[in-house]
Amino acid sequence: MLLKERFESDELLAMRYLNPRMELTEKEKFQYINLEKGYEGEVKFDLLLKDLQEDRYIINDLLLEVNNSQFQIDTLILSQGVIHLLDIKYFKGDYYLKSDKLFSVTTGREYKNPVIQLKRSETLFRQLLQNLKQNYLVDASVIFNHPEFTLYQAPMDLPFILPTQVNRFLEELNKTPSTLNNGHQKLAQKLISLHQTKNRYTVLPEYHYDQLQKGIYCSGCKAFSIEVEGRLGICKACGHKELIENTVIQSVREFKHLFPDRQITTKAIHEWCKAIVSKRRIRRILEKNYKKTGVHQWTYYE
Numbered sequence: 001m002l003l004k005e006r007f008e009s010d011e012l013l014a015m016r017y018l019n020p021r022m023e024l025t026e027k028e029k030f031q032y033i034n035l036e037k038g039y040e041g042e043v044k045f046d047l048l049l050k051d052l053q054e055d056r057y058i059i060n061d062l063l064l065e066v067n068n069s070q071f072q073i074d075t076l077i078l079s080q081g082v083i084h085l086l087d088i089k090y091f092k093g094d095y096y097l098k099s100d101k102l103f104s105v106t107t108g109r110e111y112k113n114p115v116i117q118l119k120r121s122e123t124l125f126r127q128l129l130q131n132l133k134q135n136y137l138v139d140a141s142v143i144f145n146h147p148e149f150t151l152y153q154a155p156m157d158l159p160f161i162l163p164t165q166v167n168r169f170l171e172e173l174n175k176t177p178s179t180l181n182n183g184h185q186k187l188a189q190k191l192i193s194l195h196q197t198k199n200r201y202t203v204l205p206e207y208h209y210d211q212l213q214k215g216i217y218c219s220g221c222k223a224f225s226i227e228v229e230g231r232l233g234i235c236k237a238c239g240h241k242e243l244i245e246n247t248v249i250q251s252v253r254e255f256k257h258l259f260p261d262r263q264i265t266t267k268a269i270h271e272w273c274k275a276i277v278s279k280r281r282i283r284r285i286l287e288k289n290y291k292k293t294g295v296h297q298w299t300y301y302e
């Protein structure tokens with residue numbers, strides 16, 4: 001049973017919203033692409049877990065803290081006698097392990113060693129269980145679920161589940177009987193209640209309102225080439241069409257995410273959309289989709 005769903009992290013959303021509006025450095029672009037890929041891989045893995053049998057709780061995307069150290073668990077599966085901690089890596093291409101480090105064959109780039117990350121989370125999670133006076137077997141693995149992932153020079157005893165082993169891992173899991181009781185439920189609820197929303201290790205590019213590109217961009221090709229024709233916005237670059245109302249709502253979402261301290265007013269959104277859509281229309285869209293507070297020029301939306 002799925003107890004906690006997965007959503008895009010605040011970090012991924014911020015990067016996704018900033019990407020078309022500012023020039024990211026190579027490093028930031030790499031960070032952003034990895035976040036998108038990582039999320040894609042997690043969602044793909046979630047789909048496989050839909051067929052899990054027996055009584056089990058699935059808790060996605062937990063950010064926990066023990067002794068001032070935050071750690072993240074992509075997927076936690078709570079069965080009767082064991083807790084699986086899964087770290088999902090959606091790496092594509094050829095990689096090799098050398099003196100405890102992970103490298104891409106094609107780019108030569110070094111990646112954080114997934115084993116070290118996994119062991120850290122596992123140790124902290126065990127401590128947390130101890131603090132909660134809970135006694136469970138903990139089994140932690142890294143799941144590489146991209147079908148085109150190959151790993152060279154990997155010792156056999158690493159806690160890795162490679163693409164060709166993912167189905168077998170799930171079959172094995174399915175074969176183990178599991179019945180959950182009140183205690184499991186309480187533990188699951190406790191873990192979810194301990195979930196933190198702010199990741200202290202998140203580093204976003206520095207950005208300022210003035211420096212960001214304003215306007216409405218195409219949700220298909222990300223170009224700022226939308227022209228308004230009636231109720232539609234039509235992209236002059238790729239021909240994609242979408243309702244202006246939806247593009248404005250998306251723009252508001254981005255404005256709110258990137259500038260949580262700024263008020264959503266007709267004037268602010270009109271400027272954010274670079275006046276492509278009339279003030280009157282923006283006011284109507286805001287009134288329809290948000291809660292209005294205040295009157296006249298002091299009106300803002302929530």
Ligand SMILES: [Zn+2]
Pocket residue numbers: 218219220221222223235236237238239240
């Ligand atoms: Zn387009």
